Amino acid sequence: MVGRAAPGLGWDRVRAALARMDLLLVVLLMMAVLTALQPQFFLTRENLTNVARQIASNAVLALGQLLVVVTAGIDLSVGSVMGLCMTVLALATKAGWPALASLAAAVALGAGVGAANGLALTRLHLPHPFIATLATLNVARGATYLLSGGVPISGLSPEVRWLGSADLTVFPGTPLATAIPISFLVVVALYGVGTVFLRRTPTGRHLYALGGNPRAAQYAGIDTARLLVLVYVLCGALAGVAGVLLAGRVNSAYPTAGIGAELDSIAAVIIGGASFFGGRGTPGGVFLGAVIMGLLRNGLNLMNVSVFWQQVFIGLIILLAVYVDVLRRRAAQVES
Amino acid sequence: MSAPARVEMRGITKRFGPVVALQSVDFSVQPGEVVGLVGDNGAGKSTLMKILTGVYRPDAGEIRFEGRQVHFSSPLDSRRLGIEMVYQDLGLAENLDTVANLFLGRELTRPVWLWRLLDEPAMERRAAEHLEALRVELPSLRLAVERLSGGQRQAVAIARATAFAAKLVIMDEPTASLAVAEAGKVLELIRRLRDQSVSVVLISHRLQDVLEVSDRVVVLNRGRVAGVLPGHSARMEDVVALIVGGAA
Numbered sequence: 001m002v003g004r005a006a007p008g009l010g011w012d013r014v015r016a017a018l019a020r021m022d023l024l025l026v027v028l029l030m031m032a033v034l035t036a037l038q039p040q041f042f043l044t045r046e047n048l049t050n051v052a053r054q055i056a057s058n059a060v061l062a063l064g065q066l067l068v069v070v071t072a073g074i075d076l077s078v079g080s081v082m083g084l085c086m087t088v089l090a091l092a093t094k095a096g097w098p099a100l101a102s103l104a105a106a107v108a109l110g111a112g113v114g115a116a117n118g119l120a121l122t123r124l125h126l127p128h129p130f131i132a133t134l135a136t137l138n139v140a141r142g143a144t145y146l147l148s149g150g151v152p153i154s155g156l157s158p159e160v161r162w163l164g165s166a167d168l169t170v171f172p173g174t175p176l177a178t179a180i181p182i183s184f185l186v187v188v189a190l191y192g193v194g195t196v197f198l199r200r201t202p203t204g205r206h207l208y209a210l211g212g213n214p215r216a217a218q219y220a221g222i223d224t225a226r227l228l229v230l231v232y233v234l235c236g237a238l239a240g241v242a243g244v245l246l247a248g249r250v251n252s253a254y255p256t257a258g259i260g261a262e263l264d265s266i267a268a269v270i271i272g273g274a275s276f277f278g279g280r281g282t283p284g285g286v287f288l289g290a291v292i293m294g295l296l297r298n299g300l301n302l303m304n305v306s307v308f309w310q311q312v313f314i315g316l317i318i319l320l321a322v323y324v325d326v327l328r329r330r331a332a333q334v335e336s
Numbered sequence: 337m338s339a340p341a342r343v344e345m346r347g348i349t350k351r352f353g354p355v356v357a358l359q360s361v362d363f364s365v366q367p368g369e370v371v372g373l374v375g376d377n378g379a380g381k382s383t384l385m386k387i388l389t390g391v392y393r394p395d396a397g398e399i400r401f402e403g404r405q406v407h408f409s410s411p412l413d414s415r416r417l418g419i420e421m422v423y424q425d426l427g428l429a430e431n432l433d434t435v436a437n438l439f440l441g442r443e444l445t446r447p448v449w450l451w452r453l454l455d456e457p458a459m460e461r462r463a464a465e466h467l468e469a470l471r472v473e474l475p476s477l478r479l480a481v482e483r484l485s486g487g488q489r490q491a492v493a494i495a496r497a498t499a500f501a502a503k504l505v506i507m508d509e510p511t512a513s514l515a516v517a518e519a520g521k522v523l524e525l526i527r528r529l530r531d532q533s534v535s536v537v538l539i540s541h542r543l544q545d546v547l548e549v550s551d552r553v554v555v556l557n558r559g560r561v562a563g564v565l566p567g568h569s570a571r572m573e574d575v576v577a578l579i580v581g582g583a584a
Contacts, residue, residue: 208429215425
């Protein structure tokens with residue numbers, strides 16, 4: 001009956017809300033376990049501030065990756081684009097560009113590489129975004145080595161360092177005084193805008209439709225080629241932003257920066273509950289996916305587990321996250 | 337003089353290379369009329385409808401819409417006049433809910449600061465009204481379409497096609513994949529559209545469905561009109577004879 005709540009809808013809502021909460025529960029569980037294992041280190045303000053700062057660039061990359069994955073695409077180039085943008089940012093700063101101009105150049109360069117990805121897909125009709133972005137992964141990394149001569153460039157502008165490593169202290173002078181990294185605030189702001197864009201605008205809705213059923217989007221008169229170029233441009237621009245944050249944190253542009261970062265961003269998107277087949281995934285989930293990866297790395301670091309083992313655990317978490325999703329979907333199908 | 341036909345196609349011819357897909361076909365639909373369009377595979381049904389929706393351009397012949405001659409260069413042109421198509425694959429985004437699908441590409445928005453944001457309450461209200469008018473019953477408007485049954489999905493696709501002042505709806509095999517009870521509901525829905533003076537072209541291989549609901553049945557055979565029969569009094573054997581007529 002239209003307009004009248006079907007029986008059981010209330011319970012359905014509760015269950016749907018719980019399903020959305022499960023990532024949050026995982027985060028809380030991880031924090032509880034880490035607190036129990038490392039009581040004197042984990043739950044300190046210094047450590048949590050540190051985690052928030054460390055996840056910033058992966059979280060920003062993952063937000064861009066989500067936009068692409070929602071359309072059933074993938075962007076393998078984000079790590080290389082991040083490295084290239086860092087190098088260009090550092091070179092522009094060295095050349096005496098004003099801070100704002102060099103920031104804009106870095107982000108615009110990311111957007112430009114993204115546009116190349118999108119146009120290769122829609123104009124050259126390359127069969128899958130995997131291929132176009134694999135090409136730009138190599139081009140951007142090569143360009144990074146060429147521009148930097150293969151050596152790190154240090155000495156970024158104070159503005160960039162402020163973005164990447166400064167803190168905003170809330171409740172200063174009280175026992176509650178907490179330092180929140182500026183980069184983390186940038187992340188929160190970007191995810192806020194990303195959520196409004198994806199969930200509340202017609203364009204965001206069209207992205208989900210395109211990922212769910214491209215034919216439906218075409219029938220509805222949606223310009224799917226324009227939409228695809230847009231998501232790769234945004235993904236590239238966000239890779240530029242991620243590069244700015246990382247360069248500011250380490251006060252250096254090193255030519256190997258961002259190698260493998262595309263895979264971390266994809267991992268955060270998958271752990272965050274987005275579907276590789278497109279049409280599914282929320283910024284909130286992906287944010288928690290990035291937090292889960294950050295907590296895992298931090299916890300293993302605190303327990304002196306080697307980085308090699310960390311990689312093994314990240315792999316297992318990806319496997320687990322996707323398997324839980326498979327189980328949940330199967331349960332939903334049996335139900336209906 | 338009586339009111340003009342909603343759509344009148346005259347002398348439509350279409351060739352694909354050496355193949356003549358349609359040979360001077362006349363086809364018309366009156367306001368509030370249900371016309372069954374039947375024929376064997378390759379008889380030209382879908383080519384004729386693709387010309388009517390602007391996907392193809394005819395090599396000869398003319399199309400009049402409510403008395404005015406029209407030239408469609410894309411499906412958007414025909415949609416602007418109120419000609420909508422329900423495809424066999426439905427063309428729904430199954431990951432989105434019914435409200436989102438009904439308004440896909442035509443979302444209602446409201447300005448918030450510099451953004452135009454989706455006006456979900458307004459869309460939900462109008463979707464509920466529209467489905468109410470068609471007497472379509474769904475468990476919830478906010479359930480992803482993939483959770484609905486085949487018949488319910490078909491109803492959503494038809495509701496989507498008629499949500500924006502449609503004057504003519506073309507349905508391609510709307511009952512092909514449905515169980516009998518669900519197919520019956522779709523036929524009821526077609527009658528309800530007719531009562532609201534929407535014209536319907538029904539393409540189907542299920543002749544009993546076509547005869548049950550159509551005012552007229554147009555039979556195509558190898559690109560020509562083989563016959564036009566009154567829907568309710570026609571006998572199945574006559575329709576079949578026209579469909580296969582002339583075959584070796």
